[in-house]
Amino acid sequence: MIIFNYLLMCAIFSTTFLAIKIGVEAGLPPFLSAGLRFLLAGAIIFLWMVLQRKAKPSLLLRKEFLLIGMTSTFLTFATLYWAEQHVSSGIAAILSATGPMMILMIQSVVMRKNARRSDYWGCGVGFAGVCLLIMPEIAMGSDLIWILSCIAILIGEIGYSVGSLATRKLSFDMPDISPIMINAVQMMYGGSALLLLSLFSEQVQWNGILTLPALGSVLYLTIVGSMLGHSLYAWLLKATNAFFPSTWLFVSPIIALGLGAFLYGEAISLYSIVGSLLIIGGILILNLPELRARRIARRVASST
Numbered sequence: 001m002i003i004f005n006y007l008l009m010c011a012i013f014s015t016t017f018l019a020i021k022i023g024v025e026a027g028l029p030p031f032l033s034a035g036l037r038f039l040l041a042g043a044i045i046f047l048w049m050v051l052q053r054k055a056k057p058s059l060l061l062r063k064e065f066l067l068i069g070m071t072s073t074f075l076t077f078a079t080l081y082w083a084e085q086h087v088s089s090g091i092a093a094i095l096s097a098t099g100p101m102m103i104l105m106i107q108s109v110v111m112r113k114n115a116r117r118s119d120y121w122g123c124g125v126g127f128a129g130v131c132l133l134i135m136p137e138i139a140m141g142s143d144l145i146w147i148l149s150c151i152a153i154l155i156g157e158i159g160y161s162v163g164s165l166a167t168r169k170l171s172f173d174m175p176d177i178s179p180i181m182i183n184a185v186q187m188m189y190g191g192s193a194l195l196l197l198s199l200f201s202e203q204v205q206w207n208g209i210l211t212l213p214a215l216g217s218v219l220y221l222t223i224v225g226s227m228l229g230h231s232l233y234a235w236l237l238k239a240t241n242a243f244f245p246s247t248w249l250f251v252s253p254i255i256a257l258g259l260g261a262f263l264y265g266e267a268i269s270l271y272s273i274v275g276s277l278l279i280i281g282g283i284l285i286l287n288l289p290e291l292r293a294r295r296i297a298r299r300v301a302s303s304t
Contacts, residue, residue, distance in 0.1 A: 072163025073190020
């Protein structure tokens, strides 16, 4: 189940960057689009679990969920949606690949948790791939708004990292609460904050919203991206660790670049190909200890 859910989550999340791009270019205000997506997804999941008597409405009053919502959802996606007005979906996916590295840095520097040598090597190789992927844009001397958009995504990934660690801690502090429920409540908090931000910063043009690309983007991101994808991520956080589920951010640039090129005409180059190979190499290095342990376990099981 861990392998299947991980692969499904990777496939879903890899398409969300292009879906966001399609929505904002169709005229959807970025904060409004993100807020509707997460508030609707969280509210539907929460209501269903309350009706199934698997959760209580009093969970909405827990301040721990507010922290996760402000980091995992609000900060991460406010910056991502805004930035995708100015950068391609492939570049957005690439910059999002810094999430696992930031988690490792927070665990090592702030939480004083020892990391394996393979973790550092894997992150180093993966980061080299990310740098190589964005090198053409930097070499062409992109304008200031492009650079600010890239920085915004990186800031959002700090929120993603803090939220992932907080979610995992909360899952063990409250073992009786489903990780899917934790995810639903934090999405409601984050979505509400995004809508509040939209109210004070955006002007809504309904002729841009009521189009097939815009509505399709919101529906796809709400149902598939948030309700299914983020629920899988929350489940994996509890089933594995804070770092392993986030490695989808190493896989997503490869798929996102391909989707952007074939479906949306975004540029792809030799730098992109080589960078993608480095990212795959980083994933293999990161998971090498687990792969060795599984091989040893299989040998022991077969010998007995």
